[in-house]
Amino acid sequence: MHNRCMIDPRLITLRVFARCGTVGATAELTGYSPSAVSAQLRELQRVLGMQLLTKDGRGVRLTATGRFLVAGSDTLIAEWESLRSAAMAAGDQVQSRFGLGGFSTAAAQLLAPLAATLRSTRPLLEVQVLEANPARCFDLLVAERIDLAVIVAMQSDTYVEDDPRFEQTVLLDDPLDVIIPSNHPLASRETVTLEELASEPWITEAAGSTYHSLFTAAFTAVGVTPRIAHEAVEWETQIAFVGAGLGVGLLPRLAPLHSAENVVRLRITGKGKPARRIVAAVRRGSLASPLVQESLGILQVRAKRILAARPEDDL
Amino acid sequence: MHNRCMIDPRLITLRVFARCGTVGATAELTGYSPSAVSAQLRELQRVLGMQLLTKDGRGVRLTATGRFLVAGSDTLIAEWESLRSAAMAAGDQVQSRFGLGGFSTAAAQLLAPLAATLRSTRPLLEVQVLEANPARCFDLLVAERIDLAVIVAMQSDTYVEDDPRFEQTVLLDDPLDVIIPSNHPLASRETVTLEELASEPWITEAAGSTYHSLFTAAFTAVGVTPRIAHEAVEWETQIAFVGAGLGVGLLPRLAPLHSAENVVRLRITGKGKPARRIVAAVRRGSLASPLVQESLGILQVRAKRILAARPEDDL
DNA sequence: ATCGATCATGCACCTATTGTGCACGGTTAT
DNA sequence: ATAACCGTGCACAATAGGTGCATGATCGAT
Incomplete structure (x- = not known):
């Protein structure tokens, strides 16, 4: 070890x-x-x-x-x-250990298939997946505990694009949808604009969290100041709050909505199309590694498949 | 250690x-x-x-x-x-160990004073001097056994000037003199040319040795093929051979001639002025180290003093 | 062919580096 | 003042990493 x-x-x-x-x-x-x-x-x-x-x-x-x-x-x-x-x-050598890190939905939708694929193509490779938030992922990269991280890049986050320690590859942009109660006046619509929901009570994560900055960035882009009514940590909790009629919220397209029957998901149109950018990060210099190359390839394919599965979407 | x-x-x-x-x-x-x-x-x-x-x-x-x-x-x-x-x-930190390497006269005339100076200016620095031939000095540098080496650079030697592992600084050019028996016809001369000694029996080191290539280089420069009569390993032995009238030889200016009374040293004139180049070598990248800087400074001063002590010399 | 020399490596054993767990002293917040 | 927190020293344990010798394999010379 x-x-x-x-x-x-x-x-x-x-x-x-x-x-x-x-x-x-x-x-x-x-x-x-x-x-x-x-x-x-x-x-x-x-x-x-x-x-x-x-x-x-x-x-x-x-x-x-x-x-x-x-x-x-x-x-x-x-x-x-x-x-x-x-x-x-x-x-043409093989390494024996490979550590992956990722966050919530990213980990579930991207890292799990990656780990599974690697496990089958390289049977004697010891793959380890660690769920951790983006900031910790970078720490784990520095500490050499993991070799590749799939994280959510914020537009206005503390991490800088050109950190000399890391190299990053964009996998896909995951657009944010609006979720509203099914008895909401706008529930029958296909799309909405953020302006239309300006006066709604919003549900988001606690200030300072990873997604809160994403939330505020989405609204500052269209010049609206939302009223934050409630805070939730898990997506499931947020969805439950919306289902209970407590307010409306933003939900990444990748986050599933399966279990909630009294909540509808609406696409956002207008000039501000908020999205979270999902990127893969590795230690600078390790891009040439065969394993990293293969992993990035698998992730790219997976990302493309996800994008292709969307009906008719903005690029 | x-x-x-x-x-x-x-x-x-x-x-x-x-x-x-x-x-x-x-x-x-x-x-x-x-x-x-x-x-x-x-x-x-x-x-x-x-x-x-x-x-x-x-x-x-x-x-x-x-x-x-x-x-x-x-x-x-x-x-x-x-x-x-x-x-x-x-x-402004101090390191605790400093390894020096060098060869024969170089070690004696340059490294010994350097070690003495360092020992006085930095009392708690552990200075270690290893006598070793140039090739081994480079090995010792690679092996991290020493940090600075004073070696003799050959014009036509295997080591390359721009080896990515080392950085070299020229300290001084040490001209080669001719030593001949004091009863030799030319013994009263001040200077000779190599051409004048073309037909003499020469004494040198074994082929493949460090100084043999220097020897041949000196003669190929003037287009003369010397007759090698005897081989000696130590300067002292060579001087003794010359003193015994077995032949003539080349001797670096820095090599002392004190103990031999029936041998005279003559300067070489003419187009081929053979010299050995004495350089300091360190691992590439370590030039900025304070200790290396100080050491190189001391060596340069020492080299300048040696050059200045020579009566009226070629540059 | 044989013998000896040379070279790398495995094994038993030992050393000392390096990690853990716990207790302690210093510093800040309540 | 008390409690919480942080870093560090110490006894002890684990293990990485060293030596020395024996072994097997290969090459050169007689």
Whole structure:
């Protein structure tokens, strides 16, 4: 289970620490115990002869040298990933472990089939799927726990498109639909605009969550300020709220609506066509790896099939 | 004493193996036992999931994948050295170990003072000097046993100026003199040309040795084919041979002639002014390291002082 | 062909690196 | 003041990783 990476695991630990800021969180993310993380970082400083950490309140903080090292290590990691991938591709070799990460519907609709396919085409490959939210997926990528993540990219999210640590591939744009109670005046319509629903009570996720920013982005695009009446965490909960007549909500096309008979799904028309973008992310440099290539191919096919299954859709 | 490097030591071992071709030689060079090297390479293949070695007769040989990996790892190592050096420089940090390598007179005249200076300016730095011939110095650099080498560069040698693994700095050009018996007809002269000594019996090192190629290069430059009468390994032996009237020889200016009273040293004039070029070599990327910078500075000063001590010389 | 030399590797054994679990001291929030 | 949190040191345990020797395989020389 240990280092499949050529870079000293302690440096990886330092990188994870740089992301989450505390020894405890680093331990949780890497799978080590807090004392192990502490010892690793101490050893790293001793071996390199650098002071990387300083006491800061009840925690520790990276020194300037530490930040410098972490920042510079990005290209180092990418270089290694690139080399490893190229060597795997050049030698027609097989790797033994492959970690996947993803979030909710993405995981269900894309990762599960991918894992199943890989399991059949490469019987002796050990595939592991971890469900985690996008932010954690990136952490897991950094921590080398997973090799590929399928995540939802926000337009206005903290993650930047050109992070030197990752490479991303767009899989598909999943449009957001509106779900309203079946006894709603607009329930017989095929399509609506967000403006028409401006005065409705909305149901969304808690502020700060992954989908809340998607929600607000959709409305700011059309210049409407929605009234948020309720908050739900799971899609199922939100659907139940809508079914109970508490309000209306946004639901990605990929999220199934099977169990709710008193809720209808309407497509959104107008200038603001909100969508969530589903992308695959890998560590920078690993794109050339045969397994990553194959996986991306499978995901692309799956995405195309999903798009094709839609009746007559906007591109 | 172990990994001061962030790159997996097993990859370093693989790189050393790529240079010397046998497990035994790799073990000797890295300081491990043969079984350890064997186990390391086996582990490396298991972890990476690549077949890097193949049986070849009674030995093993790199596969195409293995060669690819080794070739690509050059930039990876350089990248790390560069990062480490930059971090050291940025953070005003000190490293604890510093390995020097060099050859014969170079070691004596340049490395010894350097080591002494470093020992005084950085008391808690552990300086280690290894005497080794140029080829082995490069091996030791690859094996991370030393960090800086002072070696003699041949014009027509196997090492290439732009090896992606090393960076080299010219320290000084050390001209070759002629040594002849003091009862020789030309002994009263100040200078001679190689043409004048074309028919003399020459004393040099065995073919294939470091200085033999320097020797032949000097003569091919003036279009003369010398008659090699005797072979000697040490300068002292050669000088003794000349003193005994067995022939004449070439001697670098830096090699001292103190103990021989019946031998005279003559400068060479004419179009072919043979010289050996003394250069400092480090792993590519480590030039930015404060210690390397300081060391190179000290060496340059020392080289300049040596040049200045010469009466009136060719540039 | 035979013998010896050379080379890689497996095995038994040992060392020491490295991880865990728990307790402790310092720091912040209530 | 008390409680919660964070990082670290320590005893102990696991295991990765080392050595030394014996073994098998191959090549060169007599």
